[in-house]
Amino acid sequence: YLLDLLGFDEQVKGARLVVTGEGSLDEQSLRGKAPVGVAQAAARAGVPVVAVCGRRTLSDEELRAAGIEAAYALTDLEPDPERCMAEAGPLLERLAARVAEERL
Secondary structure, three states: OHHHHHOHHHHOOOOOOEEEEEEEEOHHHHHOOHHHHHHHHHHHOOOOEEEEEEEEOOOHHHHHHOOOOEEEEHHHHOOOHHHHHHOHHHHHHHHHHHHHHHHO
């Protein structure tokens, strides 16, 4: 519903990459959370998707099956969840730089 409301299909036209995000990319994500819906909508437009998250418990295979090419987690940079929450902004900036470096 939200993707339709936002006109996602029109917005994604011409994009080279879609970045979606979630606090925890896990089994619940596969049961209808936003990143998978975004990945499905982007796939219809032929645009690859990567996810940025606080933590990730899904395997690369599970991600690809859901239409997400890769996931970048704050816990990849800082394994302590407390520090991830306290330093989310700077860590997210570092992850964004990594995504740009690897994908664009």
